[in-house]
Amino acid sequence: MTSPATAWMVTHLGAPTDALEIQAVEVGDPGANQVRIAVESFCLDFNDIDTIRGRYGLLKFEPPFVIGMAAAGTVEATGPGCEGLLGRRVVGTTAGVQGAYASVALLEGAMLQQLPSWLSAAEGVAMYFPYQVSYLALRVRGRIAPGDVVLVHAAAGGVGSAAVQLAKAFGATVIGTAGTDEKVEFCRSLGADFGVNYRAEDFVAVVDDVTNGRGVDVAFDTVGGAVTTDTFRAMAFNGRHLIIGFASGIEAEERPLPIQPSIYGNFDLVGICFAYVDSPRPARPFGMNFLSTAQGIEIWSRILQLARAGTIRPVIGRQIEFTDVPAGLEALERRETTGRTVVRMLPDGDRAGARRDSGDFAQHRART
16 A cells, blocks of 8 residues: 655756655555655755756656655565564665655665664664765775874765764774864864865865875765865875765766876775665676675674764754755755754654654763
8 A cells, every 4th residue: 555645846956945845645565675664854965956956967857756865764564575674663775766855755675774772763864874885985995994094075064974983983093174164173073183174275285294295095085076186186105085976066976087196196096886785796797896785784783883882973963844854955055064964754643654763872872
């Protein structure tokens, strides 16, 4: 049976404040290896803005469609292969990478992670993408080691704030860049050893000063564009420049990067693609390499261990109501936010199937 839901529908491509409209929708039954959840929380994301504006080349949807790539909540129905998850609290990626901005959503089983009792849905969804991407980038692909110097761009943002904390947990010295003095101080509060206001300072010069001209071992780059090419000059011998995102303009994702600087600079350009699949084998003939679901569960488990120990924490800059989504996206696009902007769904009486979070990270830390 389908499930009625309230959702933010993209009625046409354009600015979120113009293109989004709350509508009643029907969410279908979960297919094979899918679940349907009563959504308790979801995050706003730059990718969502690019999709709403129609400029994300890899995710071009024709309106109308419900926006949103990830959500957290309680499983209310399962498809074949996910029966054991019925009633569990989970967080994951939406089916077809759309549909999260709603009171009910379909999630892909391969990307699902369970939420422990001590972590709320808001905290879980705030950690889901930033920490898994950062762990994949820093530990798995970047091979970070104690004593490494790590440059984190956009370090006050949703993903960058996770990268700063993980890099410190792995024993690195961290240089974080941000666009205001206030955000630089925020980066330091997360553990960054050095902070750079890239609007007022040359981050390459700061790297040169901090490392005595050696350069950084790892660069965590979610920005792209000129920031990427400038970072080439900040890399150490045998450094790893992690290419994770293109916040400065998603169009750059479809343009080739120059590789000559890495040849003469003796550093690696390292691609990062966050996706878990049941079996990595079918994608291999097409030149694509993905982690398995089992590997993803192991990564999530290690992240939760660090969180439970208090080594890292979810970074929620703002919590907003469902009706405030367009304004929240506008603030995100204007770079006015820090950490993740999380949307709270209302409890039972107002949102069918949604319930209050049973976990709370801060209370758990206070008890331990």
